Amino acid sequence: MIYDTITWFEERIMTETAATAISLRGVERRFGDVAAVDGVNLDITEGEFFSMLGPSGSGKTTVLRLIAGFDEPTAGTIELSGKPVQRLASYDRDVNTVFQDYALFPHLNVIENVEFGLRIRKVAKSRRRQLAREALDRMRLGAFERRRPSELSGGQRQRVALARAIVVDPKVLLLDEPLGALDKKLREQMQVELKDLQRNLGITFVFVTHDQEEALTLSDRIAVFSDGKIQQVDTPENLYRAPATEFVASFVGTSNLFDEEHSLRLLGMNGMYTIRPENLRVSSAGDEHAGRLTGTVRNRMFIGANHRTIIDVDDIEVSVLEPADSPNRSLGEQVSLDFNESDVRRLRADEQSAAHVALD
Structure with missing residues (x-):
């Protein structure tokens, strides 16, 4: 659900x-x-x-x-x-x-x-x-x-x-x-x-x-x-x-956004959705517990208690937050991603202002 x-x-x-x-x-x-x-x-x-x-x-x-x-x-x-x-x-x-x-x-x-x-x-x-x-x-x-x-x-x-x-x-x-x-x-x-x-x-x-x-x-x-x-x-x-x-998803914290096209193609869902990086799990592409998305490691950054891994999935970038002691990921490595459906959030369209000027 x-x-x-x-x-x-x-x-x-x-x-x-x-x-x-x-x-x-x-x-x-x-x-x-x-x-x-x-x-x-x-x-x-x-x-x-x-x-x-x-x-x-x-x-x-x-x-x-x-x-x-x-x-x-x-x-x-x-x-x-x-x-x-x-x-x-x-x-x-x-x-x-x-x-x-x-x-x-x-x-x-x-x-x-x-x-x-x-x-x-x-x-x-x-x-x-x-x-x-x-x-x-x-x-x-x-x-x-x-x-x-x-x-x-x-x-x-x-x-x-x-x-x-x-x-x-x-x-x-x-x-x-x-x-x-x-x-x-x-x-x-x-x-x-x-x-x-x-x-x-x-x-x-x-x-x-x-x-x-x-x-x-x-x-x-x-x-x-x-x-x-x-x-x-x-x-x-x-x-x-x-x-x-x-x-809100993009401004508050880091989030992976899937527009309607990518949601349907990659997630099998209608609408716009978001998944936080810490809610994604990475495994080797050939692992028996391989997830529902596949991609290629493009970048990996050490940020203290965690690693941030950037993975190219289809034609979008997906950010994943992994513990610092997680397996090393080589650039170009093929991996799979999985998640719990309860961590996927559906988004509504932004509230739009007809005319606005930056006065803040």
């Missing part, structure tokens, strides 16, 4: 068991005849770590700006905790934003940066100093309160930006690719800290990223964007194991 991807029911169950923090209905953002966001419907639950994932120009950052109030939708409604806000100014919304470039004030020291939002809200000086120090302690930056941003590392500046965002106790924290400027090791460290922070605070995080590994690592659920539309909303595991469209 081949399993189609059915995620609507699972998503409905999740959104009905908790209060909705953010709701978008029919949201569009157009610039003339082109659409940056095209008919987005989305519900994000309270206390959720929700990621908006997609390539540059997919519309994810535009949606974040619409939620934050930095831009207005051309059409549709945006609600925060059940109240329409699409016409409210950003400072009248109970949200805060952390940017990729941190947006710290260079002339203020660390604690003054953290206090800034409280000062705008006219919190008494003694109270805001106490709250700012508590936020800095949470970020393990208590010893740096007198330093200027220029005297901090990238990771420390990011923590200051987070402290400034959470000190005003927003219901929703919006994060616009906040880890993009960090190196790989620091980014991985900050991922752990972000997830711990969100779990401890219990507030809603909406995280924008183009890094699918980052989204899979951090998120409770993910919306995958392409050309101003949402292709799929799901948990990280379901998104990876059961991609709904060709775009």
Whole structure:
């Protein structure tokens, strides 16, 4: 039996068991005849770590700006905790934003940066100093309160930006690719800290990223964007194991795609299908357990715990992930491939936007 991807029911169950923090209905953002966001419907639950994932120009950052109030939708409604806000100014919304470039004030020291939002809200000086120090302690930056941003590392500046965002106790924290400027090791460290922070605070995080590994690592659920539309909303595991469209299958992880012609000819199935590389098994062409596909080894790469083997099957390339201790494959060797039918996923056509411009 081949399993189609059915995620609507699972998503409905999740959104009905908790209060909705953010709701978008029919949201569009157009610039003339082109659409940056095209008919987005989305519900994000309270206390959720929700990621908006997609390539540059997919519309994810535009949606974040619409939620934050930095831009207005051309059409549709945006609600925060059940109240329409699409016409409210950003400072009248109970949200805060952390940017990729941190947006710290260079002339203020660390604690003054953290206090800034409280000062705008006219919190008494003694109270805001106490709250700012508590936020800095949470970020393990208590010893740096007198330093200027220029005297901090990238990771420390990011923590200051987070402290400034959470000190005003927003219901929703919006994060616009906040880890993009960090190196790989620091980014991985900050991922752990972000997830711990969100779990401890219990507030809603909406995280924008183009890094699918980052989204899979951090998120409770993910919306995958392409050309101003949402292709799929799901948990990280379901998104990876059961991609709904060709775009999701190819953008999230590595996948072998079989169009309708190849599906019928090679798999004996009608429609478009995908198989993840780790779900394919390789054996020698003459092996008694030879699989249902045959091909020729074209390339083999060592990638740490695994080998990635590229096999020419008919007129397409098939990628296979094998354990590092698997039998060596010689270039030009004839091999066969097999798989479990439960690991084959049927794909629907991508959601298409009639007119779109890269504004992300």
